Amino acid sequence: MFENLSDRLERSFKILKGQGTITEINVAETLKEIRKALIEADVNYKVAKTFTDDVKKKALGQNVLTSLQPGQLMVKIVHDELAQLMGGSSVDINLKGSPAVILMSGLQGSGKTTFSGKLANLLKSKRGKNPLLVACDIYRPAAIEQLKVIGGQINVPVYAEEGNMNAVQIAQHAVKFAKQNNHDLVIIDTAGRLAIDEQMMNEIANIKAAIQPQEILFVVDSMTGQDAVNTAKEFNERLNFDGVILTKLDGDTRGGAALSIRSVVTKPIKFVGTGEKMDALDTFYPERMADRILGMGDIVSFVERAQEMYDEEESRRLSKKLAKNQFDFNDFLSQLQQIKKMGNLKDIASMIPGVGKALKDVELDDNVFKSTESIIYSMTPYERERPDSLNGSRRQRIARGSGTSIQEVNRLLKQFDDMRKMMKMVSQNKMPGRKK
CATH class of the missing domain: 3.40.50.300 (P-loop containing nucleotide triphosphate hydrolases)
Structure with missing residues (x-):
C-alpha cells in the first residue's frame, strides 16, 4: 500500500536535495509535486490543496530556505502534517457499558x-x-x-x-x-x-x-x-x-x-x-x-507484533539448546511458524526502515517458506534431530519427497549450518569485534 505515493513524494523531495541554493521557487516546485502525488493517490483535491498550503506556511515559518539541510527539514514538516491530516494520534474504541x-x-x-x-x-x-x-x-x-x-x-x-x-x-x-x-x-x-x-x-x-x-x-x-x-x-x-x-x-x-x-x-x-x-x-x-x-518504516509496530508472538518458555528452551549446540530442524521449523504468525511478509518488511523500499519490486508472498517447509517435512524425525546425518543418499531422497532439487536441499542445509554457527556465537557472546 502507498508504494506509488511514497515514490512520488521521494522524487519531490529530490528537487530540494539537488539544488545548491534553496529558493521559494524550489520549495514551490516541491509542493507542486507533493500535491500531484496526493491527487494521484486519490486524495480529495481540496484536502490535498489545504495540506500543501499548510506545509508551505510551516516550511517558510521554520526557515527551510536558510536551513543547512532543507530537504530533511521539509521531509519532517511533511511527515508531521501527514500525521495531523490522518488524526494526529490514535483513538481507542469505547467499551464502556454492560454490555x-x-x-x-x-x-x-x-x-x-x-x-x-x-x-x-x-x-x-x-x-x-x-x-x-x-x-x-x-x-x-x-x-x-x-x-x-x-x-x-x-x-x-x-x-x-x-x-x-x-x-x-x-x-x-x-x-x-x-x-x-x-x-x-x-x-x-x-x-x-x-x-x-x-x-x-x-x-x-x-x-x-x-x-x-x-x-x-x-x-x-x-x-x-x-x-x-x-x-x-x-x-x-x-x-x-x-x-x-x-x-x-x-x-x-x-x-x-x-x-x-x-x-x-x-x-x-x-x-x-x-x-x-x-x-x-x-x-x-x-x-x-x-x-x-x-x-x-514502522519499527514500533514491528516490535509489537514480534512481542505478541513471543513465547517466553519456548525462548528459554531454545537458549538451552543453542548453548549445547543442539539447535535442529524441529527448532528451525518452529521459528518459521513464529515468523508466519506475524502476518503478511511484505507488510512486515515494510515496517523495517529501508527494507520495504529495497524489496519494492520483489515478490514476497506467504508461500515463500513452502519449499523450505516441504524439505523439512520430507526428513525423518531422526534426520530433523540430527542434521549432521544428512549424507548424499538421504539428501536425494528428501529432494524427491519434497518435489525440490538436490541443489535446493544443499542450499537449505548450508544456510541452516551457517545460521547454527552464528546463533552459537551469539549465545556464547563470541561475535567478532564484540567485547566481553
Whole structure:
C-alpha cells in the first residue's frame, strides 16, 4: 500500500536535495509535486490543496530556505502534517457499558462481516472480553452463515434468528440475550447495499435508536478510493458514527481514503484491516502510517507484533539448546511458524526502515517458506534431530519427497549450518569485534 505515493513524494523531495541554493521557487516546485502525488493517490483535491498550503506556511515559518539541510527539514514538516491530516494520534474504541454494544455500518462488500469477527477476536484475546456476534444482515444470501463460520473460527458465539425479517427486533433480543449470558461485548453486523438507499439508512438508524450503542463504526473498503470518502460523509450525516475502519489496506490501493477521510468527516480512523486472516487487524496510528508513507518504516509496530508472538518458555528452551549446540530442524521449523504468525511478509518488511523500499519490486508472498517447509517435512524425525546425518543418499531422497532439487536441499542445509554457527556465537557472546 502507498508504494506509488511514497515514490512520488521521494522524487519531490529530490528537487530540494539537488539544488545548491534553496529558493521559494524550489520549495514551490516541491509542493507542486507533493500535491500531484496526493491527487494521484486519490486524495480529495481540496484536502490535498489545504495540506500543501499548510506545509508551505510551516516550511517558510521554520526557515527551510536558510536551513543547512532543507530537504530533511521539509521531509519532517511533511511527515508531521501527514500525521495531523490522518488524526494526529490514535483513538481507542469505547467499551464502556454492560454490555458494550458496537454497531457496524457500511456498504455491501466493504468487509463488515469479516471485520466484526476480527474485532471480536482482537478484543477477546487482548482485552479479555466475552463477545457475542449478532447477525442482523437479513437480506444478503448466506450472510448469517458467513458470520457463523467466522464465529466458529475464533470460538465466539453468534446470535441469529433465522426467518425473522425485523433487524431492529433481532438487535434488541441479542442485547437482552447478552445480559442474560454474561457477554460484556455485543458486535452487531448490519446489512449493506450496493449503493446508499433510504431503506438501508432507515433500518440502521432505527437499530441505533433502539439499542443506543456505545460505538458506531463505519467500515469502508480502501480500494474504492474517493468514493469511500463520499459514502462516509453520507453515512455520517445520518448516523453520526464514532470512527472509521479501513479494510483491504494490503491490496493494490492508492491510499487516498486513509489520507482524506479524517479531514472530510472529522472522525478518527480506529482500525485498519491488512489481510484475510482473523488476526490481520491493526490499531491505526497516524504517526506510524506517516512513517511508512515516507519510507521510514514502522519499527514500533514491528516490535509489537514480534512481542505478541513471543513465547517466553519456548525462548528459554531454545537458549538451552543453542548453548549445547543442539539447535535442529524441529527448532528451525518452529521459528518459521513464529515468523508466519506475524502476518503478511511484505507488510512486515515494510515496517523495517529501508527494507520495504529495497524489496519494492520483489515478490514476497506467504508461500515463500513452502519449499523450505516441504524439505523439512520430507526428513525423518531422526534426520530433523540430527542434521549432521544428512549424507548424499538421504539428501536425494528428501529432494524427491519434497518435489525440490538436490541443489535446493544443499542450499537449505548450508544456510541452516551457517545460521547454527552464528546463533552459537551469539549465545556464547563470541561475535567478532564484540567485547566481553
